[in-house]
Amino acid sequence: MPTTVPAPTGVTIAPMTDAHADEVLAIYQASIDEGDATFETSVPTWRAFDAAKLPDHRFVALDAGGAVLGWVAATPVSDRCAYAGVVEHSVYVHPGARGRGVASALLAALIESTEAAGIWTVQSGVFPENAASLAVHRRAGFRVIGTRERIGRHHGRWRDVVLVERRSGTID
DSSP states (O other): OOOOOOOOTTOEEEEOOGGGHHHHHHHHHHHHHHSSSOSOSSOOOHHHHHHHSOTTSEEEEEOTTSOEEEEEEEEESOSSGGGTTEEEEEEEEOGGGTTSSHHHHHHHHHHHHHHHTTOOEEEEEEOTTOHHHHHHHHHTTOEEEEEEEEEEEETTEEEEEEEEEEEOSSOO
């Protein structure tokens, strides 16, 4: 499956920088508030967020005026050398920008950057109720590898997480 997905009209995909911090964290908080995107209950500081994300594998989608519409970022799954080619990612889109192809373009940028870096697996965990996220991941070439049942408590109730992964077709 080709990873190049054109950004929607009027949208540019760019590397995430400190200049995007407030908007990135606001989008993250909006998704936390909706309740079906993450186990997190509050956003980290920009300093903690920035330190946790791999600098070469994080991007923002910008509208024509430079406002952040969404973001994608990856973190290593382990510091063990055997897992050097495996990352976990998150992708979030501003509620007002959903359904326009922003997440698809962000995932394509992530896949392009990770493959260029020799990363062979990009994975994530998605709440099963988040049908839109599962669909966009499927379109980007991710497959469901299983469900972790009742893996964590979120707002007082047990939640399952669907594990998705995309294996590189170019790295052996």
